[in-house]
Amino acid sequence: MIKVGIIGATGYAGGELVRILMNHKEAEIVWYGSRSYIDKKYYEVYQNMFEIVEDICKDDNLQELAEQVDVIFTATPQGFLAGLLTEEILSKVKIVDLSADYRIKDVATYEKWYGIEHKSPQFIEEAVYGLCEVNRGKITDKTRLVANPGCYTTCSILTAYPLVKEGLIDVDTLIVDAKSGTSGAGRGAKVPNLFCEVNENIKAYGVASHRHTPEIEEQLGYAGNCNVTINFTPHLVPMNRGILATEYATLKKKADGSLPTYEEVKAVYDKYYKEEKFVRVLDKGVCPETKWVEGSNYVDINFVIDERTGRIIMMGALDNLVKGAAGQAVQNMNILFGLKESEGLELVPCFP
Amino acid sequence: MIKVGIIGATGYAGGELVRILMNHKEAEIVWYGSRSYIDKKYYEVYQNMFEIVEDICKDDNLQELAEQVDVIFTATPQGFLAGLLTEEILSKVKIVDLSADYRIKDVATYEKWYGIEHKSPQFIEEAVYGLCEVNRGKITDKTRLVANPGCYTTCSILTAYPLVKEGLIDVDTLIVDAKSGTSGAGRGAKVPNLFCEVNENIKAYGVASHRHTPEIEEQLGYAGNCNVTINFTPHLVPMNRGILATEYATLKKKADGSLPTYEEVKAVYDKYYKEEKFVRVLDKGVCPETKWVEGSNYVDINFVIDERTGRIIMMGALDNLVKGAAGQAVQNMNILFGLKESEGLELVPCFP
Amino acid sequence: MIKVGIIGATGYAGGELVRILMNHKEAEIVWYGSRSYIDKKYYEVYQNMFEIVEDICKDDNLQELAEQVDVIFTATPQGFLAGLLTEEILSKVKIVDLSADYRIKDVATYEKWYGIEHKSPQFIEEAVYGLCEVNRGKITDKTRLVANPGCYTTCSILTAYPLVKEGLIDVDTLIVDAKSGTSGAGRGAKVPNLFCEVNENIKAYGVASHRHTPEIEEQLGYAGNCNVTINFTPHLVPMNRGILATEYATLKKKADGSLPTYEEVKAVYDKYYKEEKFVRVLDKGVCPETKWVEGSNYVDINFVIDERTGRIIMMGALDNLVKGAAGQAVQNMNILFGLKESEGLELVPCFP
């Protein structure tokens, strides 16, 4: 049984880790870290866990935690883990970090977009970017630190990845228009996240400045072996869960000057995703909807080719708290420990 | 492996049966009955099941079904099963009926409240009312027909049951004010159930005439060994899932003229529910919320004693599609076949 | 032109006052008081007012305000006005107080339910309880202080008022089960009011202890000329606006032992409300829905007599920010200044 510690267990992503791990056969949570609720019963914070979790919330003590557990999930604000991580800790425990601290390889880029100094850049190099479908081969039994991708980024990258990798689209034309449920904004008590402010409303935010932009660019850059600069625009949608990314790019023409056909593009998606349990490329003509993946680890993807404009419209949908956070984190843990990758993640989407 | 057939598999309750049974270790669905979608792939109706269910929808042929399966779930309109059920069918297969056809023992009462003739009253007597926590002892390996309780009724009855059973309240004063999410209204295309009509709105409906009233009265009558006549008022709430019942009754005074204490009432609840996995009596002062049980088979219950009025306010919350329909149906199946009662139902509530 | 000052202009009720007064022909706002946003442009807090309101937010200076305006609306927390009000202020300006400070005539009751000391009980006596349809006769040109009723109370009282007044129901049996949209909880940044906590959820709160209870009891007591003790249970509903009160009471039997008929009860409602512009008693069989009054000053009311239990179920719906707060406050202002009572309040409900 793998012993698990969670730091930030009372945020929404932390809560989802708990929900998922309750049905994981080879892992058990032994540390519910939550600085805000120390000594409070966990179920008093999340009543869904009444009579399920009896533990109390503990402090965020990485040192002590490293002694007691096999893996730590850090569902914490940016900069938290970077400020505390040491070689000693990493020598004792594996860490799956749900924050952005080790996602971006270039420290300057991190510091520019996040506006904070990175306190432990020496661990960035070894951290594996845990986008499982792309990087699972890089996660070995020697891996100590996994940087779990962001919610928008997981959705945005997986939706376009095969086409970038195979060079079907002109990456300079890529535009990602993303829509997210409100749990992505976290559980902090802020006026803009109040029910009455979000309900019956939609808005863009972080236009041309959202922090997930460089993460998407870096990863798609690896895929396409080129520099990628995109527009990424997130929107806040009045729903709890779900991200939908609508992506636009100009298709490269074939040698004869024609556009790739639906079948040709589909074949490229299938090449990468046909064997992937958690990526579902939908039937022709079916648009992904966030509701169809709610509560599950799936990403639903599809595309439409517009002959009039020469562009392809790609769409991807996932549950931001599952594949966009806790689910993928558990998937990474499974890979790290050589378990079946889908253990604990056989979650059937809940509808309606 | 128990072979399962579902009739009405493309309604919301039918869809929830499919979701739950996907993770049931000892049952498999072999017949997805849906007259409206015959020959269509099931996942084309419910895209959450894409790459999970490959079956097509079949006709509602009870005869043929009886030959092929061990148990049939009928998630069908009132009168459907009553119109088709025969001794021959019941001799071959067990049936868990999610409709109201066999819930009410008195045919006249059924016909009055439902406004239709009962076509097979001869089976009413043998049908067991499948409120598991109350009647599991009546479900044996010889039981052929289980009448699965209604969503409002499950919630309303379980919330008051111990107090009626033990005679703590004056049942003539019982008032049930219930609030339900919109999935309870089914998937029929009707104007009052359109998004724009339900959203940002709340209303009562079926005031003093809702069909779940006699069902609650009958069952609480058995508990209290008396006639029970109540007010039951359902309300439509702009959310997908969940029922909250707020119930009011006058507490009987003790011999010394005082009201029972919190501890005394709590002890009565504990007597009936402490060992019940799916009934959670919350800590003092915590009000049940539908969100805390969403997606799970739990009923959360609590109460407040009002010294000023001498009344007790009882509150119960459940997910109308799970404990209020498909979950309890699976629980009944588990009992019918001697399986662990919670098999397939270890569903952790999903929050947020 | 009546000069208006608002204290608490950036709360939800304050914002609604601004919205309504924009189209009021005989009043203009000259002071937008908001301690939290002093010197900030009002429209920067509420962007709906962009290019409509150019004013900046000012301090909550009652003294200065009293010099500059004809009427002050205080949409402030309990205790605020009571702590500042003086004879000097009242000698210069009329006040419509949207808080609870002067609603309850008995200081001890106020202090018990609100848990704070009342700092200026000397003004309670002269304050008129501004439930317009009941008390408009008490508001004269000499009235200086109007206690604007609470949102729940306006709905709860008006729904039952004619029957209590005329003695048709046994007031000791009265139970009010109320459901409110989330704007009633105010704009404070609190976790329980976050979108993800409220959405897809319903719960009771303040069970047997909500502060609007004694206010309802007092006013219905005046109507019935008796002591009234009720159960009042508020619920939080995932919608922005709207309150629905479902009320239960035992009908008094007539001399011949029969219940009053629908027509008899309807006649009593009509006696009080037929000429009332803002109270609409719906056609037989139509249940009030909050959506049908949204954005307007209407209260929609109806009832059902249950012959089986001898009870009447009364239902009332209003917009908590309009008739439940700002609309009624403007209605009171209109009465205070001898204007047409509906001036500025000819708001057609917005659907959907």
Added chain:
Amino acid sequence: MIKVGIIGATGYAGGELVRILMNHKEAEIVWYGSRSYIDKKYYEVYQNMFEIVEDICKDDNLQELAEQVDVIFTATPQGFLAGLLTEEILSKVKIVDLSADYRIKDVATYEKWYGIEHKSPQFIEEAVYGLCEVNRGKITDKTRLVANPGCYTTCSILTAYPLVKEGLIDVDTLIVDAKSGTSGAGRGAKVPNLFCEVNENIKAYGVASHRHTPEIEEQLGYAGNCNVTINFTPHLVPMNRGILATEYATLKKKADGSLPTYEEVKAVYDKYYKEEKFVRVLDKGVCPETKWVEGSNYVDINFVIDERTGRIIMMGALDNLVKGAAGQAVQNMNILFGLKESEGLELVPCFP
């Protein structure tokens, strides 16, 4: 007093026409046309109109209507008006058509995108495309037929219009990603519009094939004096009202190779919109939100220049039933009859 007839008065746009015209000082509705509800009281369909509208619903008789009214609003399905319109009718009455029948000048384009034959193409030429801020000069006292723009199109065009007109963007790069509330889908009873299907969900639809595409292209083509071919992707959002258009285009570089500055672009917006009552270009950095215009005739617009990609991100928000349908229709009526353009439209947005 202008006599108004509405055909399609019981759809959502028709209902909004009624709401708006109730407070219009120079117009009165004398004909509530609704084939589905003939002889039913209008308020029985829309209870918000109880005690406000006493009229019954009448048939859709254009001939008779032309005799009785000064202006007809047709809020009807595509093809309806085109199938009935005659020279005789137009000689007697002005028509503001809220359908698409006369919006597109090229019949072939209309027939291709709408998939129906146009039955009266002879009136297309004279119809004025009623985008008021752009075309008000074309509406004279001789104008008989106004084609009221679509909801998506009004939002999409106005958001980009000044930049296309002044040649600041490369129109071939224009992409419109639009999000709409569900009232845009109408009041038809269809499963995809049920509460449980829309709530907690977001999806794209009509990708690369939505009918508003050619309308946007045609109008922006006039503005830019060039052919325009765009990508337009609508999305369904779980809210009643509101459209947000997020638009992307590459900025043309200035002679010195640099991008236009914020101030330069702002000046272009101001040139066209500074004097426009119903178009609000927000302060720098403020993103439009649909909630801030709800219930009003405003369009809120803003933009961000992304130096990294050389693109401009434009955003526009409106209420699809007001400026996107009924409000603009009334605005057109006001222009047609020489009234103050904002008569009846001084609607303050309702928040929250």
